[in-house]
Amino acid sequence: MAALLGIPRIKNATAFHLQRWRKVSADPRLRQLPGRIETNRYGHIVMMPTPGFTHSNLQLEIGHLLKVLMNGGACAH
Template sequence: MKWADVIADKSLRNLPYKIELDRYGNILMSPAGNRRGRLQVRIASLLERSLGNEAISECSIDTPEGVKVADAAWCSPEFLHRHGYETPYPSAPEICVEIRSPSHSEEETRFKVGLYFEQGAKEVWIVLETGSVRFCGPEGERSESIFRVDPRPELRHGRQER
């Protein structure tokens, strides 16, 4: 299956799952919770307020292992000039954010992070539903974002939301 087929398939439109493709075109589905959705909005809003330009939730990226979907991503003006809103993107935006759900292992998350870097991401944030954040670069884990944005205070503040 191709990504355009997934998008066009009316039977897949209202599923309560995040959909991705593996390298063979098989559909992979992960449960999408409301807490995760709220974190996506908070992170995307923070990225736009802090860095300007545009953040995207559910950002589809073509990788050698199929289409992967970052929970949120930030795109520079240069990236958007090159790619517009092409779906899926042939390369990763500068910042990709993965909100790690309880159903994903650390190994699965690391694998996806590696794919984003292979596709050109400059930084990947791994966010737990508790609001804790890890910043990663191609060289490994970082103590802070090279983009000088810290989502942790914003996400800790939102923890009281039910």
């Protein structure tokens, strides 16, 4: 099934990802792009924009609500 979907078989995931990341990070075109560049478990490049101020404000608000709703941030077991 994996072969039908084009998913590579990876025997040593650590070696595969280290080699793939060396190639990705050496590409001068990718270094010039804004945002974050990562690779997924298949070695495909995943690009994400840098989070903006709105994102940070939402994180802060969610953290505050969790702390308030969870009695100071601790689980009540």
